[in-house]
């Protein structure tokens with residue numbers, strides 16, 4: 099059997115470390131044809147990697163590039179140089195096996211990354227079938243053919259921006275990261291990723307999700323998802339599971355179905371999810387989520403102002419955002435909210451409207467992340483708008499340095515001022531530049547949670563410490579999730 103090494107190059111601990119779900123799904127999919135191993139750069143570092151490659155001598159090496167930057171304007175955090183320096187160059191030196199790139203970050207900038215890294219092949223978008231076909235060709239000595247999802251060294255510029263998606267939910271491999279690698283490092287602060295669908299059929303003007311996953315929604319059977327989690331529970335016991343879909347509550351009814359299956363099977367995991375779409379929320383959804391074991395949700399309206407939401411093409415209005423806040427409070431579901439200032443049409447007035455929404459409607463123990471500037475990605479409507487408005491030029495390299503869009507009707511410095519003013523005055527508001535809480539605050543929060551056996555979301559513990567500015571032992575907190 100030929101050997102395939104899949105390397106997780108994402109070593110970022112912010113806001114918490116993310117385990118290599120995509121690589122493990124590929125390993126599971128290819129398990130019958132290849133002897134596949136995962137090298138987890140986060141837990142294993144890079145020191146022993148070259149020696150491991152020389153000893154194990156893999157036939158193929160896949161490197162997952164998940165993050166390009168942290169998408170926070172002004173942070174200067176960029177990961178590509180580090181990935182090339184710490185992973186790609188040493189691996190290249192250690193072996194002559196073909197290097198194959200893939201991953202969500204790679205899929206946004208495939209041609210540029212092929213050129214920059216000198217990799218042999220690149221897979222943009224979902225990897226299962228394209229990688230299988232590529233390895234099959236290489237096994238048989240057939241020259242692989244470039245396709246909409248496959249890039250080949252020296253020829254990468256011919257690839258069109260749009261991607262096909264070949265994934266069939268019926269053949270979805272089980273998410274079994276705990277069996278393929280040492281998951282223990284992620285248990286305390288991370289969350290076990292589970293994917294319930296692929297594709298995003300929304301049109302938010304700045305977003306890469308349809309570019310990475312395709313626009314067509316392909317959903318998995320709720321009972322299969324619950325069965326996968328139930329098996330995980332039997333192997334690992336209770337821990338935090340996170341749904342990693344772009345939007346969890348899409349299409350209507352699917353999230354509800356997943357919760358019902360989890361409830362029926364009496365699975366005692368804790369759940370969290372990113373991407374709650376305020377346009378598609380209801381009492382029923384949040385009650386089911388609460389009953390299924392959700393302890394935290396992320397809500398990403400970006401704005402609470404009508405013209406900005408319309409220009410961002412979010413597909414919902416401020417009334418949906420207000421309704422969602424009320425429903426979350428009623429269901430007692432802790433929520434982390436994300437707001438993004440500076441979109442097309444943003445003015446001082448619309449930005450203040452959003453701040454006002456936070457003050458008026460958020461649960462006092464919920465947190466709001468405030469950022470300004472929209473990262474411009476190639477092939478998105480925002481890219482075209484920024485070109486039209488003259489904010490960028492066609493020849494601009496959007497990969498590095500990271501480029502951000504700000505409405506022509508408001509200045510970046512005014513927005514920065516608004517965010518720091520709001521973060522100083524409203525305890526729930528945190529500037530996105532603080533991707534990680536200060537180390538001392540985090541240590542205090544973790545210690546407090548340990549001492550008082552808290553199972554509430556970490557952000558609530560942090561928020562309480564932040565609000566009171568007191569020592570942990572002086573603070574009385576309720577145990578439980580809200």
Ligand code: B12
Nearest residue numbers: 120160161162165166167200201202221224225291306342
């Ligand atoms: C869920 C998610 C999160 C969750 C993760 C939770 C968890 N427990 O895993 C949370 C909220 C924590 C998060 C955080 C962040 N995220 Co995020 N996240 C996502 C999201 C929506 C899905 C990722 C996912 O798990 N997909 C499911 C898996 C199965 O798919 P996959 O990894 O893409 O793998 C498939 C293919 O890519 C391919 N593939 C993958 N690797 C390889 C390797 C090879 C060799 C091959 C051939 C193929 C291949 O095959 C796989 C199977 O089909 C993506 C957007 C998206 N739609 O992809 C953004 C995304 C990955 N995140 C992004 C960013 C920026 C971040 C943060 C930096 C944000 C921040 N400032 O905090 C942090 C970084 C966290 C960290 N420590 O790394 C960016 C990355 C691009 C960029 N600009 O750098 C994305 C693309 C969103 C965006 N803005 O466009 N994120």
